[in-house]
Amino acid sequence: MAKAKPAPAYNPTTTYINIDGNAATAIPVTESFWPEVMAGTREIGGWLMTAFPQAEDWANWERHPKGEEILIMLKGAMTLILDEGSTRREVALNEGESTIVPRNTWHTGKVRIPGTLLAVTFGEGTDHRPL
Secondary structure (H helix, E strand, O other): OOOOOOOOOOOOOOOEEEEEOOEEEEEEOOOOOOHHHOOOOOOOOHHHEEEEEEEEOOOEEEEEEOOEEEEEEEEEEEEEEEEOOOEEEEEEOOOEEEEEOOOOEEEEEEEEEEEEEEEEEEEEEEEEEEO
C-alpha cells in the first residue's frame, strides 16, 4: 500500500482553509478574494479558517448569520465589541486567548497591541456594515 504524501505547509494569512463536511481545501488569497466575498460573488461553503494581521482597528462591523465564529489571538491584544441589540459588550482578547462570537451578532475589533488573529468562521452569508 502506497504511503500518502504529506500536505504542503500553508501560511494562514495568504492561504485560507475551507472546511466543508469532512474535506479541507486550501484557497489561495488573491487581491480579488475579499472583494468577491464581500460582494457575494464568491461563496465559501462550510467553515473558513484564516489568520489576519491586526495592525489597526477594524473598519466595519460584521456578522455571521449561519454560524458562530471562533477567534483566537495568536499574538498581540485587541478588544472585540459585540453589538447585542440594546447593549454593547466588550471582550478583551490577549495573546493566547479565544472567544466564540454568537451566531448573527454584529462585532468589530479595536487593536490594543498589533498582532495576529486566527478566525474559524462559518462564512456563508457573512454581512458587513460601516462603523
